[in-house]
Amino acid sequence: MASTDTRSEVNEMYKLLSHNDLDGVGCGILAKIAFDNQVQVRYNSIGSLNREVEYFLENDQNDTFLLITDLSVNEENEKKLQTFYQGGGKVQLLDHHKTALHFNEYEWGSVKVEDEQNRLTSATSLLYQYLLSNNHITPSKAIDEFVELVRQYDTWEWERNNNLQAKRLNTLFFLISIDEFVDKMINKLSSDEHFEFDTFEKQILEMEEQKIERYINRKKRQVTQVELNNKYAGVVYAESYHSELGNELGKEYPHLDYIVILNISGKRMGFRTIHDDVDVSEIAGYYGGGGHEKASGATMTDEAFKQFVIETFQQEHLREDAKRNRFNQKQSSFGTLYRNQKNDKFLIYPTNEKWKVERNNHDMEQIYTNFEDAERFLKRNEQVWMERDDAFVQYLMEQVKGQ
Numbered sequence: 001m002a003s004t005d006t007r008s009e010v011n012e013m014y015k016l017l018s019h020n021d022l023d024g025v026g027c028g029i030l031a032k033i034a035f036d037n038q039v040q041v042r043y044n045s046i047g048s049l050n051r052e053v054e055y056f057l058e059n060d061q062n063d064t065f066l067l068i069t070d071l072s073v074n075e076e077n078e079k080k081l082q083t084f085y086q087g088g089g090k091v092q093l094l095d096h097h098k099t100a101l102h103f104n105e106y107e108w109g110s111v112k113v114e115d116e117q118n119r120l121t122s123a124t125s126l127l128y129q130y131l132l133s134n135n136h137i138t139p140s141k142a143i144d145e146f147v148e149l150v151r152q153y154d155t156w157e158w159e160r161n162n163n164l165q166a167k168r169l170n171t172l173f174f175l176i177s178i179d180e181f182v183d184k185m186i187n188k189l190s191s192d193e194h195f196e197f198d199t200f201e202k203q204i205l206e207m208e209e210q211k212i213e214r215y216i217n218r219k220k221r222q223v224t225q226v227e228l229n230n231k232y233a234g235v236v237y238a239e240s241y242h243s244e245l246g247n248e249l250g251k252e253y254p255h256l257d258y259i260v261i262l263n264i265s266g267k268r269m270g271f272r273t274i275h276d277d278v279d280v281s282e283i284a285g286y287y288g289g290g291g292h293e294k295a296s297g298a299t300m301t302d303e304a305f306k307q308f309v310i311e312t313f314q315q316e317h318l319r320e321d322a323k324r325n326r327f328n329q330k331q332s333s334f335g336t337l338y339r340n341q342k343n344d345k346f347l348i349y350p351t352n353e354k355w356k357v358e359r360n361n362h363d364m365e366q367i368y369t370n371f372e373d374a375e376r377f378l379k380r381n382e383q384v385w386m387e388r389d390d391a392f393v394q395y396l397m398e399q400v401k402g403q
């Protein structure tokens with residue numbers, strides 16, 4: 001009796017346009033599980049989505065259901081999609097970027113930054129909810145777990161929770177091709193009770209993690225600093241591992257407001273921050289890009305090229321603070337010794353529960369209420385680094401001799 005309805009539903013064709021990162025591809029995996037060969041999936045960079053939408057509107061069957069996830073269209077396509085929808089076309093845009101919130105004005109737009117439990121969302125978690133509420137997908141433990149890993153990775157909640165499995169999922173994603181990754185995940189999710197990596201995956205993940213660690217340690221010594229609009233940015237060139245890099249460099253140089261990662265050959269810039277009072281989606285927005293508060297991106301403009309590349313090219317790289325010191329330590333009552341490129345020596349030392357700074361043995365005027373403020377001042381204005389123990393010991397001996 002209900003066979004006609006069921007059949008029209010069964011024969012419905014879908015096209016999914018999604019982002020080419022883990023969260024975007026997570027959407028493709030769910031769509032494949034839900035619709036099997038009735039869905040055609042195309043993964044896009046932020047820049048290529050609009051061409052794909054135009055192609056769809058001009059060439060695809062107009063009864064194909066268009067799903068757009070993790071990305072949003074430009075103003076022109078926003079209008080075209082509204083016309084398409086008003087003419088009976090089927091379209092649904094699901095996104096979690098706050099720069100896309102205005103799509104909620106449309107019946108076909110659904111943009112949620114947080115879910116009902118006030119947890120940050122991801123495109124994969126939003127699509128999963130959408131597929132569940134429309135009875136397109138059968139829930140399972142393994143799928144729940146996979147979706148949660150993608151969500152935690154995409155929102156950086158994995159770091160707070162130390163959820164290394166989420167991080168590893170992204171590492172695996174970059175290690176193999178998108179098609180291979182999709183096949184692997186579909187196999188896993190349809191056969192395993194729980195989401196787990198197999199022995200081979202664990203082995204290649206370990207090798208890759210060591211490689212990434214070496215790469216990041218090298219990049220820590222290739223950062224230059226620039227002041228722009230009262231914010232301090234760390235500039236680094238890199239084509240891969242942007243998330244890990246932005247995070248690790250942010251922690252290595254916490255005096256920087258944000259890190260800009262330049263991919264010159266791709267003419268792209270990524271912005272990352274570890275600070276709650278900095279919103280890098282605003283910075284990306286200034287250059288015509290977008291994204292999240294903690295991670296965003298934009299195409300490199302002429303202005304950005306001047307500010308981040310030309311301005312910094314002649315500069316020395318920032319130097320890391322000495323690690324593994326026993327004597328020259330931060331907040332020490334003996335003082336903490338720093339040096340800048342011009343070989344000036346700075347000592348931050350406590351006095352009457354405040355902190356002062358000595359430059360080449362002469363007191364500087366400013367008094368700081370805490371050590372961090374004094375250090376941030378020196379790092380921002382003098383690009384200092386914390387000296388190693390041997391330099392500190394020598395400094396102290398010179399002090400004794402000088403008296």
Ligand SMILES: [Mn+2]
Nearest residue numbers: 023070123154
């Ligand atoms: Mn996402």
